[in-house]
Every structure is written in C-alpha cells, then in structure tokens.
Amino acid sequence: IVKASSFVAGTVSQYACQRRTTLNNYNKKFTDAFDILAENYEFRENEVSSLAFMRATSVMKCLPFTVVRMKDLEGLPCMGVRSNLLLYVQEIIEEGESSRVKDVLTDERYQSFKLFISVFGVGLKTSEKWYRMGFRTLEEVRADKTLKLSRMQKPGFLHYEDLVSCVSKGEADAVSLIVNNTVRTFLPDALVTITGGFRRGKKIGHDVDFLITSPGLQEEEEILHKVIDLWEKQGLLLYYDLVPSTFEQAKLPSRKVDAFDHFQKCFLILKLHQQRVDTSSSSTLKESDKAEVKDWKAIRVDLVVSPFEQYAYALLGWTGSRSSNLNNMIFLKAKSEEEIFAHLGLDYIDPWERNA
Ligand code: DCP
Ligand code: MG
Structure with a gap:
C-alpha cells in the first residue's frame, strides 16, 4: 500500500x-x-x-x-x-x-426499483411501470395474473432465486467445460475464451461470458445454432435469445463503430447440474424424497462469436469492465489486445487491471 x-x-x-x-x-x-x-x-x-x-x-x-x-x-x-x-x-x-x-437505501422508490431490476428481463422502463401501478414487492407483481410478462421475464421469475445468487468461479469453470466440449464437437479447432468479469480475475459474477472463434471460421452463423440445438435436445436450455451479427453495417472502412457489440451472440440460461458434494446427507434421504431435491442451478451465460480477424477487438470489448472500455474504437488490423492499445497510442493494461 x-x-x-x-x-x-x-x-x-x-x-x-x-x-x-x-x-x-x-x-x-x-x-x-x-x-x-x-x-x-x-x-x-x-x-x-x-x-x-x-x-x-x-x-x-x-x-x-x-x-x-x-x-x-x-x-x-x-x-x-x-x-x-x-x-x-x-x-x-x-x-x-x-x-x-x-x-x-430506505427510500421506497429505490428499494422497489432495486428489486424489480433484479429480475432477468426487467429494466428501468418496466420498473417505472410497475412502480406506477402501485407494486412495491416481487410477490405483488407475481400475484397479479393480469400482467403480461415478456419472454425474458417469465424465466426471470421462474428461476429468480438461482439467478440472483451470484455465479461462483467453480460454477463458471463447470459451465466452461460444457461450452468448450459442445463447441468443439462442431468446431474442433475453436478457441473458446472466458471473458467478462471472470477474465478480469473476479471470483463471482452475475453471468458467465464466452467468446468463440476459430481460424477457419467461415460460416460463423452456424455454430451457435448447432450449440443451441444440441443443448435443447439435452434439456439444458432454460431460455435463449439468438442475436444475429450486425457486422455488415459496421464494416465500412474506418467507420467509427461500437467495435465490440456487433457480433453474433446468444444470451441464454443454462441448466447446470451440480455434483452432490454431501453424499452422506443424500443417502439418508428416502427414495421418494430424493426426487424433490433440485440438483441443478439456472446460470446466465452469454456466448459471442467473432470472425478470427476480429478476435482481439471482441476479446477486449467483452472483457470490460464497462467503465474500462474504449469508446469509438476504429477497426484496424490487430492480432492481439496489445496491438490495439499500441495502435491507439495507449499503454497496455492487463485484464486484471481493467476493473475500473
Ligand atoms: N459490455 C459492454 N457493453 C455492453 C455489454 C457488455 O461494454 N452493453 C462488455 C463489458 C463487460 C463485458 O462486456 O465487462 C461483459 O458484460 P457483463 O454484463 O457480463 O459484465 P461483467 O462480466 O464485467 O460483470 P458481471 O460479473 O456482473 O457479469
Ligand atoms: Mg459477466
């Protein structure tokens, strides 16, 4: 110090x-x-x-x-x-x-908004609406059967407890194994990198972020569909939203773009089966009770696919933090994050020092 x-x-x-x-x-x-x-x-x-x-x-x-x-x-x-x-x-x-x-902290509006936005799929607009309708707790929102919840909010409420409890490093590693195995089934030479807070050294996160690329990646559109299809068949998918790439619009030379937000991506909720650590207590359960024990956790996962040439930009952007991120980055040829900093005339900052 x-x-x-x-x-x-x-x-x-x-x-x-x-x-x-x-x-x-x-x-x-x-x-x-x-x-x-x-x-x-x-x-x-x-x-x-x-x-x-x-x-x-x-x-x-x-x-x-x-x-x-x-x-x-x-x-x-x-x-x-x-x-x-x-x-x-x-x-x-x-x-x-x-x-x-x-x-x-004791303000009614603050407390209600804080609760509302803790639900996956709820932002400021919905919070404002619910607050104006007189809701103050999630129980009140849940109880109103006339409310029309969005496609995101439904799993948001359904898996609320799992999703508000943070993702641990151990859980992130378990998800990483699944993502790696599945992606490599379809793309054997794929590079799958954990990004977001975990790459910056955080021990917990609200989700697990991954960047996927491969030297031979021709049809990047394919890989996410294949992964989603397989997980759906395996019963691992609790929610997904596939967002197509907007890269074509951003491709024009030296056009200023949000260099990391135009890649094809998928926001999803994965069913992570947990190893039962405490076998002694489970063995004392009766067979009929065992079925009641929930042995999985819903985990928010973001998958991003970038063309190989854009990997460094995608990596830098999806590593964050949000505050550390560079705005209005111009696309230049760069093989690594180091090259991007150098192109911009900036000192290189390591991922674990990007927690601004
Ligand atoms: N990102 C960004 N702008 C967005 C979305 C994401 O700059 N609109 C970047 C910066 C983030 C990274 O992507 O650091 C991952 O997004 P997360 O929301 O998952 O943020 P973190 O992983 O940093 O935090 P958490 O631990 O809450 O998941
Ligand atoms: Mg994250």
Whole structure:
C-alpha cells in the first residue's frame, strides 16, 4: 500500500481505460456509497449526476491507498467540483457513513426499483411501470395474473432465486467445460475464451461470458445454432435469445463503430447440474424424497462469436469492465489486445487491471 502523501494525483489518467485498476479496492466505503447514489440517480432518470458518481467510483477504485482526508483527493480527475460529491466524501470521512446514502437505501422508490431490476428481463422502463401501478414487492407483481410478462421475464421469475445468487468461479469453470466440449464437437479447432468479469480475475459474477472463434471460421452463423440445438435436445436450455451479427453495417472502412457489440451472440440460461458434494446427507434421504431435491442451478451465460480477424477487438470489448472500455474504437488490423492499445497510442493494461 502506497502512502497518500507520496502519491502523485496528477499521474491518474482522466481516462478509465488507462488507469490500472485491480480488484483490490482500498476505498470501498466511498465507492459503495457512490454506487448507491449513482443507481438512485439512474432510477430517477438523472443521467448526468449518475454518470458523475460512476466516474468518481471508478477513479477512487484505482487509488493505491485509503482516502482519510479531503486533501487526499486534490488533483484527481472526476472528483467533481460540480455536484455535491465532495460533501459525501467529507461526511463519510467524518462520520464513517453518509446519512443521505442511508436515506436512499430506505427510500421506497429505490428499494422497489432495486428489486424489480433484479429480475432477468426487467429494466428501468418496466420498473417505472410497475412502480406506477402501485407494486412495491416481487410477490405483488407475481400475484397479479393480469400482467403480461415478456419472454425474458417469465424465466426471470421462474428461476429468480438461482439467478440472483451470484455465479461462483467453480460454477463458471463447470459451465466452461460444457461450452468448450459442445463447441468443439462442431468446431474442433475453436478457441473458446472466458471473458467478462471472470477474465478480469473476479471470483463471482452475475453471468458467465464466452467468446468463440476459430481460424477457419467461415460460416460463423452456424455454430451457435448447432450449440443451441444440441443443448435443447439435452434439456439444458432454460431460455435463449439468438442475436444475429450486425457486422455488415459496421464494416465500412474506418467507420467509427461500437467495435465490440456487433457480433453474433446468444444470451441464454443454462441448466447446470451440480455434483452432490454431501453424499452422506443424500443417502439418508428416502427414495421418494430424493426426487424433490433440485440438483441443478439456472446460470446466465452469454456466448459471442467473432470472425478470427476480429478476435482481439471482441476479446477486449467483452472483457470490460464497462467503465474500462474504449469508446469509438476504429477497426484496424490487430492480432492481439496489445496491438490495439499500441495502435491507439495507449499503454497496455492487463485484464486484471481493467476493473475500473
Ligand atoms: N459490455 C459492454 N457493453 C455492453 C455489454 C457488455 O461494454 N452493453 C462488455 C463489458 C463487460 C463485458 O462486456 O465487462 C461483459 O458484460 P457483463 O454484463 O457480463 O459484465 P461483467 O462480466 O464485467 O460483470 P458481471 O460479473 O456482473 O457479469
Ligand atoms: Mg459477466
């Protein structure tokens, strides 16, 4: 840990993609508070304030020391002269917590929105609607049989408990094995890489993200269909949404595109069968009770397929974090993430340092 006094605030880049940010957060007390405030602003459709707090969180996460006095923040980017951001920092330094943040946590709208968006397939629009209809809990939403749930929301409610409980590294590895085996059945030389938070070293996630490519990949459209068909036959698919590639539209030379969001992908919920670790307790169950024991967990999985030439861009984009991601990236020939950083004149940042 670095001492605040020997740290040069001026060396902190204003760009998240250039700040080495590991999962070692010395300022969780502050960033947790900012995250809640940012979210509350988002629920109230105040995007400017929401973004200001998200940026402040991102900057504080990269500091190699714990902020203990206001002076520690001097010269740092994004620590808002605008907004009341510094008042919160002061309150937390002095009181150990923020009363305003506590108020947000007990706010009816915040609590309801937080619950609603925790359901797969529910965003701000639906939350707003349900809130206006007078719903405050998921039980109330569930109980209303006149509500028309979307194709995503149905499995969202059905597998709610599984999906809100985070995916562990062990579960991610188990899913990885399934994805690898299935993809390689159809594409023996496929490269299957775990991306998202797990590639950045996180021990838990809300889903498991994979990028698939292969040197000989001609008909990339095929592979996801084949994988989906097989899993469906095996009874492993609880939900899927296949999104076609929008690459053709983005192909024009040097056109600025969201370089990682146009690939063919599939958002799905997979039925992960779990090894029963505790065999002693299960053996004491009667045969009739054994059938009642649920031995699987619903897991959110994202599969992305990229042409081999675009692999580095896809990898960089789908590794994230969202805050670390580079906007308006121009497509250039790049074999690796290192080359992309170099093309852009940026210092290379390793995946585990991209947790901005
Ligand atoms: N991504 C992005 N913009 C999107 C969707 C995804 O930049 N609209 C990128 C950045 C994310 C990565 O894809 O880091 C994976 O998306 P996730 O939502 O799965 O995010 P993480 O894997 O980082 O977090 P979690 O642990 O919650 O899954
Ligand atoms: Mg993820």
